[in-house]
Amino acid sequence: MNDIITQLTDALGEKTVITGSSISEKYKTDWSGVKGLLPIAVIRASSTEDVASTLKICNDNKQPVVIQGGMTGISAGAVPQNNEIAISLERMSGVIEVDTDSMTITAHAGTPLQVLQEAAEEVGLCLPLDMGSRGTCTAGGVVSTNAGGNQVIRYGSTRALVLGLEAVLPNGTIISSLNKMLKNNAGFDLKHLFIGSEGTLGIVTKVVMRLYPKANSVQTALCALSNFSDVLALLKKSYSSLGDGVTSFEVMWANYFDEVIDTVEQAASPFQQSYPFYALIEYQGQDHQQDNEKFSSVLFETMESGLVADAVIAQSAKQTASFWQIRDGIGELLATMGPVVNTDISVPISQMKNFVEQLESSLYEAFPTIKLRIFGHIGDSNLHLCAGTGLAEDLDAISANIMNMTGQFKGSVSAEHGIGVLKKKYLHYSRTPEEIELMRALKNTMDPNGILNAGRVI
Numbered sequence: 247m248n249d250i251i252t253q254l255t256d257a258l259g260e261k262t263v264i265t266g267s268s269i270s271e272k273y274k275t276d277w278s279g280v281k282g283l284l285p286i287a288v289i290r291a292s293s294t295e296d297v298a299s300t301l302k303i304c305n306d307n308k309q310p311v312v313i314q315g316g317m318t319g320i321s322a323g324a325v326p327q328n329n330e331i332a333i334s335l336e337r338m339s340g341v342i343e344v345d346t347d348s349m350t351i352t353a354h355a356g357t358p359l360q361v362l363q364e365a366a367e368e369v370g371l372c373l374p375l376d377m378g379s380r381g382t383c384t385a386g387g388v389v390s391t392n393a394g395g396n397q398v399i400r401y402g403s404t405r406a407l408v409l410g411l412e413a414v415l416p417n418g419t420i421i422s423s424l425n426k427m428l429k430n431n432a433g434f435d436l437k438h439l440f441i442g443s444e445g446t447l448g449i450v451t452k453v454v455m456r457l458y459p460k461a462n463s464v465q466t467a468l469c470a471l472s473n474f475s476d477v478l479a480l481l482k483k484s485y486s487s488l489g490d491g492v493t494s495f496e497v498m499w500a501n502y503f504d505e506v507i508d509t510v511e512q513a514a515s516p517f518q519q520s521y522p523f524y525a526l527i528e529y530q531g532q533d534h535q536q537d538n539e540k541f542s543s544v545l546f547e548t549m550e551s552g553l554v555a556d557a558v559i560a561q562s563a564k565q566t567a568s569f570w571q572i573r574d575g576i577g578e579l580l581a582t583m584g585p586v587v588n589t590d591i592s593v594p595i596s597q598m599k600n601f602v603e604q605l606e607s608s609l610y611e612a613f614p615t616i617k618l619r620i621f622g623h624i625g626d627s628n629l630h631l632c633a634g635t636g637l638a639e640d641l642d643a644i645s646a647n648i649m650n651m652t653g654q655f656k657g658s659v660s661a662e663h664g665i666g667v668l669k670k671k672y673l674h675y676s677r678t679p680e681e682i683e684l685m686r687a688l689k690n691t692m693d694p695n696g697i698l699n700a701g702r703v704i
Contacts, residue, residue: 250309250331251265253307254300254303254331257303258289258299258300261290262291263290264287265288269287269288273285273314273334274325274326275325276318276319276325277317277318277319277320278319278325278588278668280322280325280668281325282327283326284326285330288334289332289333289334290334291335291338292338294414294420295420297333297335297414298414298420301697301698304331304697305417310329310331310697310700311333311697312325312326312331312699313332313445313449313698313699314334315335315356315384315386316379316387319387320663321660321664321665321666321667321669322666322667322668323664323667323699323702325667330700333449335354335384335449338354338355338356338357338386338451339354339357339358340353340354341362341365342452344371348426349456350409350426350457351365351366351454351457352424352452352453352454352455353455354451354452355384355385355387355450355451355453356386357384358380358383358385359379359380359381359383359385363376366460371458372457372461373458374397374401374407374458374493375388375395375397375401375407375455376395377394378574378576385450385453385455386453389404389441390441390442390664391664392441392662394626394628395623396573396623398625398626399495399623399625400490400491400493400530401493406456407455408456409425409428409455410424410454411450411452411453412450413451414449414451415447416448416692416693416694416695421436425437428456439688439692442664444664444665444702444703445698445699445702446693446699446702446703446704447689447698449698461531461532462532463531463532463534464530465530465531465559466526466528466529466560466565467527467545467557467559468516468524468525468526468527468557469526469527469545469554469557470517470524470555471525471554471555472521472522472523473522473523474523474598474599475599477497478595478599480527480553480554481495481525481595483544483548484529484544487547488529488541488544491529491531492528493528494526494528494623495526495527495623496573496621497523497621497622497624498620499620500522501618501619502576502579502621503515503520505619506576506578506579509579509582510571510572510575510578513571513575514568515572517556517558525624526569526572529541541559542559545559573621576588576619576621576632579619583617583619583632583636584636585640585641586633587631587632587634587641587644588631589631589632589645589648590628590629590660591628591629591649591661592626592629592657592661593627593657593658594656594657595624595625597655597656597657598627600655601651601652601657602620604651605631605647605648606618608651609633609648612647613640613644615635615636617632617635619632620632626661627657627661628662631648646672649669649675652672652675653674657676658676659672659675659676660676664703666702667701667702670701670704673703
């Protein structure tokens with residue numbers, strides 16, 4: 247083992263290779279809360295060449311590695327397992343180029359998402375990929391998990407925004423395809439091998455993402471509704487009356503909304519009473535006056551018809567932020583819930599009502615004292631579920647219950663946070679044996695020594 251550390255140190259330098267007591271706790275766990283093992287070493291790569299040299303040495307020695315970015319995953323994909331070397335991309339950060347004519351942004355994989363957003367805004371453009379972890383999650387991380395966020399219904403998941411990328415294969419070969427064109431049908435589009443494959447086929451080191459014109463007008467409303475049928479009717483009404491200007495449609499069950507209001511110090515409900523459901527709608531356009539009139543008219547119509555029980559349209563950026571603070575309050579909430587299953591799944595929108603009702607019945611029957619909190623990006627079929635009894639020994643059974651029910655409804659056990667380690671045993675609920683076998687064939691072909699993120703996904 248000392249031999250490989252010596253090889254890595256000789257190739258990369260002592261400042262890049264961290265070992266022993268110099269390895270801090272932050273390299274041992276991610277947002278999943280799973281406590282990992284101390285890695286043999288942490289490679290704090292500062293360039294694609296560093297990553298390539300590391301992988302070549304590790305592959306030659308059949309040394310397993312785990313890739314780490316912002317450590318915001320909830321499937322334990324970045325948590326070190328036995329006898330692994332961690333490759334951290336935290337030093338590979340920064341925007342390389344913003345091309346205003348091509349409307350693209352190119353960045354290193356370790357760049358936080360918020361940095362990309364701000365770089366686009368500075369030139370009057372927009373990167374329409376957003377989520378609560380924006381300040382910590384990285385470009386490489388969102389690509390490797392094909393992250394979604396809260397604007398998927400308008401712009402799609404990360405895959406729809408990635409035009410090109412650079413990746414390093416397990417043997418150290420650098421695949422550079424930093425394409426900036428919307429149309430490029432020259433052979434296989436290899437970037438898709440690395441988008442959503444969670445670092446099992448290669449390490450993404452640079453990314454080219456598509457930008458859009460920045461909206462001149464953003465209308466935001468928080469709506470209260472009496473039942474889930476009304477939630478779906480409001481979603482359809484929003485689509486039919488507002489078109490593709492609808493960028494977000496976030497729904498919070500009362501068990502989540504009320505808990506955030508009671509727990510998060512700065513969160514406050516604009517309503518005088520509690521309702522079963524809340525929908526946060528955002529509509530973007532280019533003409534503030536026309537957009538405001540159109541948006542207000544649609545909401546007034548839904549209230550007049552009784553579809554929406556109550557609604558508040560944000561009158562300022564501060565009020566808009568206060569609405570989103572409720573939606574993004576999950577971080578503070580988790581800190582108060584103790585041991586909890588924090589997971590994301592997808593089910594067909596048409597089955598969502600029945601799914602939640604049956605899941606609640608199943609969980610409360612098995613765990614009478616369970617706390618269940620539900621919210622999600624309903625327009626793209628995504629639900630976030632937080633469930634726990636306060637007892638760590640119940641977590642596996644709770645997770646199995648949720649995943650089994652997801653499989654029964656032909657849903658996805660991972661909507662946007664990946665499979666990682668925690669969901670690997672549930673993959674069969676969402677993928678056929680033939681699909682899983684093809685995944686294994688790809689893995690074995692591209693990583694014959696099995697060094698990259700071993701034990702994750704498949």
